Amino acid sequence: MPAETEPSLAKATPRSDAARAALVDVEHEPGAKKPDPILVAHGIRRQFGGLTAVDVEHVEIQRGVITALIGPNGAGKTTFFNLLTGFDRPNEGTWSFKGTTLDKVPAYKVARLGMVRTFQLTKVLSRLTVIENMRVGATDQRGEGLLSAMFSWLWRGQEETNTVKADELLERFLLHKKREDFAGSLSGGQRKLLEMARALMADPELVMLDEPMAGVNPALKQSLLGHVKSLREEGRSVLFVEHDMDMVRDISDWVIVMAQGKVVAEGPPDRVMSDQRVIDAYLGSHHDQDLSEDMEETILAEAQAEIDAEHTEEKS
Amino acid sequence: MDFVAILGSAIQQAFGPTAVIYCLAAIGLNVHFGYTGLLNFGQAGFMMVAGYSIACAVTIFATSLWVGVVVGLLLAALLALALGVPTLRLRADYLAIVTIASAEIIRQTVAAASFSEYFGGQDGVTDFISGFRDANPYSGSVGIPGLFRWSAFDIWVMTVGWLLVALSCLVVFLLMRSPWGRVLKSIREDENAVRSLGKNVYAYKMQALVIGGIFGALAGFMVSLRSAAVGPSFFATDVTFFAYTVLLIGGAARVMGPVVGAIIFWFLITALGGFFSQATAGADPLIPEAIMDPNQASLMRFIFLGLGLMLLMIFRPQGIFGDRRELAIDAR
Structure with a gap:
């Protein structure tokens, strides 16, 4: 499995060069302005009782690049993710995606706008087959309306198109052999792959991956890395939360570091790792x-x- | 021991009007629980609203049963909306609590003495099905002589009832093979995953609640037509739990599950009842009176049914039609 994807990891592609080139002039400070932001968040604060889980002053995510969101446990990364994708509401703050303000926009509408997320604890639909899991991912399905659902001729054609697309994605994510198996019978790593593939059924512009590498064996990790990179090659933007520093160094074009709910540093991966604020943040949490x-x-x-x-x- | 009589009455009940009613109620629960994962413990409430609608359309408003049918369906849908608005955003167990409570609220309110002028209090409403009786095309009884027979009226109720069952099964089949049904099943598996894929989970759950409630309403119509009366005691909480038993015997999330479940349930409960009443009857009963008297015997069928349900849950929790593969991965 890794053999197929490994060569693409090593060599720099035009897209990755372009992505890094676009970020050359961005200053390495928390809340730095990006030349072409797809997602902008401002003054986001989320409190759970007395605890302020997230307190982000300003953050911008560049279009067409892979941005990593790192930080020690409890830094508020996943909470921030939930806030951005509409799964949780901040106490205050505004954020926008492609210029559309997302305050009070429910999670499903955020997804329809083109910002699709995955979950830290993989959420596959266990008692549906792999191919059915994929079909659910497609958007704007005519057969999903109650009135047209009973009349198959209204949605049969669209369903076939979606199935072709789903099969292509399964092929690409090496899951086609599992096509008719229940998703619940997949291994942890395969579930991660399925979740990522399913998210792509919606053709998202921004893919939000919450710890895509957690609990994945090294061989599959290489293949997942290749898949994340291929998203950028297709022109999508990626924002991911991760603990695995090797992965962050390998694939991200830009790194945002959170600690205790705040963004403490930003910059290209090689620079950010040696940033004193980052080291402090991590040392503080062992x-x-x-x-x-x-x-x-x-x-x-x-x-x-x-x-x-x-x-x-x-x-x- | 007259086994032919036991078999006869068991067959009569297995396909009779009562089985039809529980089958329809279970089809509704199948949409709620089997496909969408909504725990509705108040199916009796939906049935009651519909049952009283056709009764009162005739007795209070002096219109036809058809008007009652339309009103009943509308009221069931409204009840679903009223229950869904506050609870569907919450976890599944809250819906369970609210539905069981609301079904009892409806029952106690309708039975209240203050409304006895309209709803007849505990006695309920009678004398409203002459229109249904007049439409009966059958005369004489149908059955196998010496084994069982249904009266002309029962056959008429069964014809209408099983036609409704067939229609309901067709609708459920068409809905559940569609992308719409796929979204419902996905919601049952993981709501947040479905939300992250751009589906309005709340709207889907509401639609499922309304559709299942409407099947419950059909069951309610059959209750009043079959009995030629409605009363609060017809819609106690055990009605809902019998319907759940029917669903679980047949297998949840299977189109034909409720049909098979209802037939088996009523066959078994009648056969067990017949066996124990015969075993304790007469001068020299099979089971000595010291062990069991006829009054106790009448409860034995429920004890055995409970035992059977437990064994079913332990050894074949997917029901008759369920898929063993599905079960193996159920531990999430």
Whole structure:
């Protein structure tokens, strides 16, 4: 499986070059203005009782690039995602997608506008077959109206077109062998693939992936990475939440870092990783494994220093 | 022990008017629970609204049964809307609580002494089906001599009833194979996933609630036509739970599930009732009076039914028509 997609990972494509080129002049500050934003959020605040889960002053997502949203556990990434996609309402704030204001727009309308999300805990429709899962994803289906539903000649043609499209996507996401199986019988990784493929049935302009790599084995991870990149090649924009730093470094063109509900840093992946604010954010939460190694070294160094100090005391 | 008599009455009940009523009620619950995952515990409420509608159309407003039918369908739809507006945005269990409560509210209100002038209190309403009786094309009785027979009126009720069942099954079949039905099934699996794909989940659940309620209304019409009367006791909560049993025996989310379920349910309950009443009857009963007297025997069928339902849930929870594969992945 990885063999098919790996070559495309290594080499830079025209799209990825263009995406990075567009972001060259953007300053590396939280809330930086982008040349061509598809999603703009301003003053978003969400409180759960006394806890402020999200307090984002300003954030813009560039069109046609892969943007990563990272941050330690509890930083408010998923809550922010829910707010942007209409699954939750902020206490205050405005946000717009392609210039359309989304305050008070319900989640299903957000999806129809072309901003489709996936979930951290994969939501496949277990007792529907894989192909039926895909068909549900198509938008503007005539047969989904109650009045036309009973008369199959009204929607049969459209259904066939959707099925062809679904089969193409299943082929691309290597799920065509599972076409007639119940989605509930798929493995965790296959569910992630199915969810992503299903989201594409709606032809979204902005794909929002909530931890697409969580619980996926390394081989499938490579293939998923390829799929995310291919979204950009098709001209879609991607915003994803992720913990896996290697993945973030590998595929994202721009990284937004959240900590304690706020955006603390922004920038291209290589720059943002070395940003002091980012390191602080992660160190404060003892989260990332890279950092726990760092801490081990620090502790070791401190211990060594103490021993050295004792030695010098003895000598004197 | 007269097994022929037991078999005869069991067959008579399995296809008789009562089975038709529970079949229609279960078809409604199938749309609610089987396909959409809505827990409606107040199907009796929908039936009652419809049953009283045709009775009162004749007794209070002195119009025809047809007017009552139209009013009954409208009222059932309105009841669904009224129940759905506050609860469908909430989790499924809230709908269950609201529906069971509202069905009882309707029943207690209609039975109230203050309204006895209109609804006859606990006695209910009678004398309204002459129009239905006059339209009966049958005369004499139908059946196999020595085994069972249905009166001309029963046959007429059954004809209308099973035609309604056939029509309802056709509608359910056509709806559920369509993309519309697919959205309902998807909602049953995961509401938020469906929402994320651009479907107005709330509107779909409302449509499902109304359609299932309308099937419940058809069951309600059959109740008043069959009994030639309606009363509050006809629509107690156990009616809803019997209908759920019918649905679960046949298999939820299967078009023919309620039909098969109703036939099996009424066959078994009548056969069990017949067996125990014969086993305790006479001077030298099969079951000694020290163990069980005839009064206790009449309850045995419900005990066995409960036991059967438990065994069904443990060993074949998908019902007769269910798909074992579906079940294997049910643990989410």
